[in-house]
Amino acid sequence: MKPHLYQRYRPLLKLAILAVFVLFISAASFAQSGQLLSNAGAAPIQERLHHIAERYAPFIYHATDDEGGRQDILSNIDFDGDLVGNNNWENFDRYKLNPTVYYAVLETETHYFLSFHLFHPRDWNHFTIYLNDTHENDGENFQVVVRKSDERVVLLWTQAHYLSDVYANPGDGIKSGKTSLDGEILLLDDNGAPSDSGTHAAVFVEAQGHGIYGALDGDDVVVQPDGSFMFDDGSGILFRAARSDEIVEEPSNITSGTVPYKLDSMTMKLWPLLRDGQLTGDGKLLDGTVTYSDELITIDLPRYYDANRFSGPFGHDRGISPFALDFSFSKPTLGALFFNPAKRYPEQLKITGEWSTQFIQYPFTR
Ligand SMILES: [Ca+2]
Ligand SMILES: [Ca+2]
Ligand SMILES: [Ca+2]
Ligand SMILES: [Ca+2]
Numbered sequence: 001m002k003p004h005l006y007q008r009y010r011p012l013l014k015l016a017i018l019a020v021f022v023l024f025i026s027a028a029s030f031a032q033s034g035q036l037l038s039n040a041g042a043a044p045i046q047e048r049l050h051h052i053a054e055r056y057a058p059f060i061y062h063a064t065d066d067e068g069g070r071q072d073i074l075s076n077i078d079f080d081g082d083l084v085g086n087n088n089w090e091n092f093d094r095y096k097l098n099p100t101v102y103y104a105v106l107e108t109e110t111h112y113f114l115s116f117h118l119f120h121p122r123d124w125n126h127f128t129i130y131l132n133d134t135h136e137n138d139g140e141n142f143q144v145v146v147r148k149s150d151e152r153v154v155l156l157w158t159q160a161h162y163l164s165d166v167y168a169n170p171g172d173g174i175k176s177g178k179t180s181l182d183g184e185i186l187l188l189d190d191n192g193a194p195s196d197s198g199t200h201a202a203v204f205v206e207a208q209g210h211g212i213y214g215a216l217d218g219d220d221v222v223v224q225p226d227g228s229f230m231f232d233d234g235s236g237i238l239f240r241a242a243r244s245d246e247i248v249e250e251p252s253n254i255t256s257g258t259v260p261y262k263l264d265s266m267t268m269k270l271w272p273l274l275r276d277g278q279l280t281g282d283g284k285l286l287d288g289t290v291t292y293s294d295e296l297i298t299i300d301l302p303r304y305y306d307a308n309r310f311s312g313p314f315g316h317d318r319g320i321s322p323f324a325l326d327f328s329f330s331k332p333t334l335g336a337l338f339f340n341p342a343k344r345y346p347e348q349l350k351i352t353g354e355w356s357t358q359f360i361q362y363p364f365t366r
Helices: 005-032 050-055 271-275 341-348
Strands: 059-063 100-107 111-123 135-147 152-160 163-167 174-176 200-205 212-214 221-223 229-231 236-241 258-265 286-293 298-305 349-351
Touching (some): 050 100, 059 221, 059 229, 111 341, 135 298, 163 212
Parallel strands (some): 236 258
Antiparallel strands (some): 059 236, 174 349, 286 298
16 A cells, blocks of 8 residues: 555655754844844044043943843944934844944033933834834933042933933032932942042943933942942843953843943034034934024924834834933923033032033034
8 A cells, every 4th residue: 555645755844844944043043143234333533522531431231131132232323324213123133233322521610511322223122012112213311520620520410211310429519409319329440340539420221221320229230349240130231431452343242241332422423413404304313303592502402313113102203312411301491401511400409619601612503
């Protein structure tokens, strides 16, 4: 009796299933194993006070999701080679990221104000319910204030999901006012060890949603006296400014370790484009304009990154723009902490001691 067809061809069928399986696995590993295109971003630019940004460059303790953690790596805003926002969710899977911290420094007679911006191509989670809980492009900001007379970091302001927190240490002349202080600042020396005279403020960044907080706010990260550190959820990376001979590139280990970042000037790279109207609108990098105006500047201020991925009823444009710094996220003061922090802080906090409101070489002029 002839064997049943199935019996007869079973070895062949097995072979075919095996071949399909092998193809599938190799396709999956092809996609995952570094077949990404090189990072296509432009080289960083330095501004006049770059040395101040280096001296006070923050230590960023960034929690990472141990499964989708590549989405928690700091990126440059033009990783895919353009300053277009609405292709970034898609291009995230195509290009390598380049850990970058954007900065802008303002100077008065008495203080330096250092604005920092962190960017990720995706604000994400494992199961979106499309209520703007995930979105294309993610930006969050923070700011460090340095007293020039004793070169001390006296204030840290951080942004998380359109809200913000303020931190200052006792004895530095900054107390709660209309806005209450949320805690103290963890200061680190150049090696990342806690030190009262350290010049590097430490911040914590959440996985997935990427909100920023002072490192002492909660138990998310613990930094030991020797500079070693541990994340409460286990998985996370310390990003710190690159030293002179270090290469900056996307890390292969996304769950632990220390990764260098490069500093790139917003004042040099983004401000001229914003000023000239080339940065804002559908199809550009940023969108969602409101007007910010004070005695120094009147500007159409973009609140968000531009995007086109459906993410919920509040619209596609969600990630916070690098210029949208203030105690709240509403008009007309949004932008005040970026363009006029020397005026804005005394409106919200009690500040004693020297405090000039006159900027030196104010760069945001037309
Ligand atoms: Ca892009
Ligand atoms: Ca898109
Ligand atoms: Ca976010
Ligand atoms: Ca838009």
